[in-house]
Amino acid sequence: MKRNVAIISVGYNGRFVSKRPDINIPELIQPAVANAISKTKLKPEQIDAYVVGNMHTFEGVNQPHLWASDHFGGAGKPVMRIATGGTTGASVFQAAYYHVASGLYDVVMAIGWEKHDEGDAQVGLMGILLPEAFSMFNFGPDMSGERGIAGLGGGGSTGGAAFQAMSYLTKANAGIEHIDRIAALMRSNAAKNPYAHLQQPGCTEADIAKTPIISYPLRYGHTCPTSCGAIALILASEEKAKKFGITDRVAWVKGLGSGSSDAATGNIIEGQITDPAEQYMCKVVAKKVYAMAGIKDPKKEIQVAEVYSGFSHQDLMWPERLGLVDEGKSPEMLDKGAFAIDGELPLNPSGGVTSTNAIGASAMVRVGEAALQVMGLAEGGHQVPRKVENAVAHGWGGLFQFVTVTVLGRTPVKK
Amino acid sequence: MNERVAIVGYKQTKHTFDSPVARERMIYELVKALFAELGITRDDIDTFILASNDFTDGRTISEVFTVPRIGAYMKDETKVESDGLSAALYAYMRILSGLYETALVVGFSMAGSEFRAPLIQSYTLDPVYERPRGIINYYSIAALQANAYMRKYKFTEEDLAQLTVKNLENANNNPYAARKEENPSIDKVLGSKPLYLPIRQAHVSAYADGACAVILSSKKMAKKFTNKPVWIDGVGHFMDTYYIGDRDLLAMEHLSAAAKKAYKMAGIKNPKKEIDLAEIHTNFSSEEPVFAEAMGLFKPGSGKDVVKNGESRIDGALPINPSGGPLGANPINATGLIRLAEASAQLRNEAGKNQVKGAKTAVVHAQDGPGAQLNTVFVVRR
Numbered sequence: 001m002k003r004n005v006a007i008i009s010v011g012y013n014g015r016f017v018s019k020r021p022d023i024n025i026p027e028l029i030q031p032a033v034a035n036a037i038s039k040t041k042l043k044p045e046q047i048d049a050y051v052v053g054n055m056h057t058f059e060g061v062n063q064p065h066l067w068a069s070d071h072f073g074g075a076g077k078p079v080m081r082i083a084t085g086g087t088t089g090a091s092v093f094q095a096a097y098y099h100v101a102s103g104l105y106d107v108v109m110a111i112g113w114e115k116h117d118e119g120d121a122q123v124g125l126m127g128i129l130l131p132e133a134f135s136m137f138n139f140g141p142d143m144s145g146e147r148g149i150a151g152l153g154g155g156g157s158t159g160g161a162a163f164q165a166m167s168y169l170t171k172a173n174a175g176i177e178h179i180d181r182i183a184a185l186m187r188s189n190a191a192k193n194p195y196a197h198l199q200q201p202g203c204t205e206a207d208i209a210k211t212p213i214i215s216y217p218l219r220y221g222h223t224c225p226t227s228c229g230a231i232a233l234i235l236a237s238e239e240k241a242k243k244f245g246i247t248d249r250v251a252w253v254k255g256l257g258s259g260s261s262d263a264a265t266g267n268i269i270e271g272q273i274t275d276p277a278e279q280y281m282c283k284v285v286a287k288k289v290y291a292m293a294g295i296k297d298p299k300k301e302i303q304v305a306e307v308y309s310g311f312s313h314q315d316l317m318w319p320e321r322l323g324l325v326d327e328g329k330s331p332e333m334l335d336k337g338a339f340a341i342d343g344e345l346p347l348n349p350s351g352g353v354t355s356t357n358a359i360g361a362s363a364m365v366r367v368g369e370a371a372l373q374v375m376g377l378a379e380g381g382h383q384v385p386r387k388v389e390n391a392v393a394h395g396w397g398g399l400f401q402f403v404t405v406t407v408l409g410r411t412p413v414k415k
Numbered sequence: 416m417n418e419r420v421a422i423v424g425y426k427q428t429k430h431t432f433d434s435p436v437a438r439e440r441m442i443y444e445l446v447k448a449l450f451a452e453l454g455i456t457r458d459d460i461d462t463f464i465l466a467s468n469d470f471t472d473g474r475t476i477s478e479v480f481t482v483p484r485i486g487a488y489m490k491d492e493t494k495v496e497s498d499g500l501s502a503a504l505y506a507y508m509r510i511l512s513g514l515y516e517t518a519l520v521v522g523f524s525m526a527g528s529e530f531r532a533p534l535i536q537s538y539t540l541d542p543v544y545e546r547p548r549g550i551i552n553y554y555s556i557a558a559l560q561a562n563a564y565m566r567k568y569k570f571t572e573e574d575l576a577q578l579t580v581k582n583l584e585n586a587n588n589n590p591y592a593a594r595k596e597e598n599p600s601i602d603k604v605l606g607s608k609p610l611y612l613p614i615r616q617a618h619v620s621a622y623a624d625g626a627c628a629v630i631l632s633s634k635k636m637a638k639k640f641t642n643k644p645v646w647i648d649g650v651g652h653f654m655d656t657y658y659i660g661d662r663d664l665l666a667m668e669h670l671s672a673a674a675k676k677a678y679k680m681a682g683i684k685n686p687k688k689e690i691d692l693a694e695i696h697t698n699f700s701s702e703e704p705v706f707a708e709a710m711g712l713f714k715p716g717s718g719k720d721v722v723k724n725g726e727s728r729i730d731g732a733l734p735i736n737p738s739g740g741p742l743g744a745n746p747i748n749a750t751g752l753i754r755l756a757e758a759s760a761q762l763r764n765e766a767g768k769n770q771v772k773g774a775k776t777a778v779v780h781a782q783d784g785p786g787a788q789l790n791t792v793f794v795v796r797r
Contacts, residue, residue, distance in 0.1 A: 053496065103512075104508060260490065
């Protein structure tokens with residue numbers, strides 16, 4: 001018998017922005033925590049445990065939850081730190097789920113954040129590759145295998161993403177204009193989300209097409225910003241949710257999973273089989289999660305998707321890998337308006353990661369936004385008009401290899 | 416939901432100060448050897464949990480390259496960025512939830528050869544006020560705590576040296592320990608370099624290269640792996656406030672709370688009597704009496720008597736760190752998990768020269784953060 005777990009509150013520290021020179025990391029986290037608690041009738045001491053995470057190499061503070069413990073309420077409570085690169089936020093949320101599902105705790109808070117103005121995100125990401133680069137300096141250039149990543153990483157993660165984008169466009173028989181189009185949709189969705197970073201009301205394909213190419217086919221307009229922000233979720237067991245009398249406006253965790261394939265970029269250099277646009281692990285995890293959630297046909301039973309796309313071509317790729325759209329059909333879906341907020345499959349009503357990316361928070365924002373859609377509480381006009389029975393939240397990270405999938409719904413899975 | 420979870424396999428590397436292989440190979444060989452010992456493959460593991468830290472690995476998202484090396488390629492996996500015992504706690508939760516039956520937990524670092532622990536530790540400090548001044552650090556906190564304990568309870572430098580000697584002797588008999596000092600003696604310890612008095616070089620744990628792997632299983636699946644399961648019967652973890660000035664370094668309230676929670680879960684009423692041995696994560700040997708007392712294993716302030724009567728020695732009433740503890744090897748991120756592996760070895764009567772006779776119940780502790788800000792406690796039984 002499984003224990004049902006619900007998300008009962010979603011809190012932000014305000015709108016995501018480029019720079020917050022006025023505050024430090026603990027001060028960035030605290031308002032999100034306070035916001036999540038203020039939306040419930042809970043008192044802070046009723047939180048049994050905390051699960052937290054960010055990508056600490058960006059800010060240069062090792063395990064900053066230690067320093068921030070007094071600010072988020074962790075002092076005197078059980079605290080666990082999870083970090084898995086881009087998927088960090090979702091991994092933190094999933095760990096919070098297991099805190100409750102294990103029966104050890106009833107009410108648990110999950111917090112994800114990033115304060116990108118404290119460091120340079122591209123330098124931080126180059127930290128994945130530099131150890132290879134250093135060995136190159138020592139032993140002479142060996143561009144085979146994983147060392148080739150250093151060569152690919154010329155533009156932080158954009159270098160590798162460009163390979164993925166080309167591969168995707170080829171498979172889907174699509175062009176750069178499709179990437180422009182989805183990027184414009186995301187930025188205009190973001191304008192309806194009061195918390196989104198890059199808000200461009202009425203952004204068009206032509207606006208995006210004006211931006212310069214960084215690494216073909218990716219333009220500046222296809223890339224995510226580096227944001228400062230934090231998100232906090234409160235999870236509760238079914239018994240507690242009943243006790244609080246809030247079972248009618250919570251998002252039930254119906255299925256969840258995570259997984260890893262191999263770091264993909266090295267294999268491109270070696271000309272091996274791994275194609276960064278295939279994302280086989282995403283298909284495997286999604287299948288498992290749908291089965292857990294009792295979903296037989298994701299195309300019909302899921303009403304909204306929040307996917308993690310650091311680059312706009314991924315907004316086309318992930319719905320296919322998640323089984324929400326037939327392989328290669330995303331460009332067609334986009335062209336007929338299916339991905340719009342009032343479309344057949346609303347995709348990232350929040351504006352997605354290409355509009356807002358505080359990395360340690362981003363995968364949790366996907367879960368939080370999916371929860372808000374299920375609860376019907378998405379603010380500022382980005383609530384999907386039709387009833388959301390099930391929503392899927394996706395996370396992506398590492399060197400094209402980590403994936404997390406979560407399905408939330410209005411009713412818990414029957415035991 | 417699963418009701419009971421067991422440790423069904425464990426293995427650690429021979430810890431060193433100069434690992435001949437890189438971390439990826441170290442954990443690959445360790446996990447492969449553990450699978451071979453148990454006669455299993457990676458398909459017998461439902462979920463893989465790593466314990467590592469991008470700062471100690473010197474690499475952003477270092478698990479990009481370490482996850483595949485523990486067999487998690489195309490598998491369900493995640494990473495705890497803390498000590499390995501926290502990762503074991505997460506694995507325990509995952510199995511309790513009933514969604515998984517088996518889990519592999521791996522913790523590792525190259526603290527012996529690739530980085531200086533005090534530097535990496537200093538990055539956990541408040542970067543605005545404390546880090547640049549360098550007054551508050553892991554060593555000075557330990558010295559403040561040791562001084563407070565010594566002054567309050569008339570615990571002398573000789574007593575502390577004797578504790579260090581006990582641990583070094585145990586480490587000498589532990590084939591996995593990195594630090595081997597010939598004929599450790601009180602004089603040698605007191606003659607070692609003073610750092611932050613009373614903390615001398617000899618009292619500092621041996622930051623080393625090493626890894627540890629532990630396999631957890633539900634009761635249902637345990638038989639498949641071993642006929643000597645070690646059961647996790649109680650867990651507790653708590654975080655203290657960050658600022659040292661706000662903490663009671665002697666009472667260690669949150670360690671105490673974690674231990675009490677674990678004891679309650681395990682149905683232990685009198686830990687001093689019911690527990691046969693403890694594996695405690697000490698970064699400095701001066702922490703041993705403070706932590707053991709906070710965990711209810713000895714009366715507060717009894718450190719002097721414990722040392723005098725040899726109560727914490729392997730043949731004593733309640734052996735503390737029969738493995739030598741982190742004084743013998745402290746590969747950050749693996750250290751707490753090694754405590755769990757060592758306790759499992761004791762309960763399975765596989766601890767060789769360091770075997771505590773008739774050990775049935777053990778308590779395991781891990782710390783993280785400055786001055787043991789985060790404490791995790793497990794109660795394990797044969």
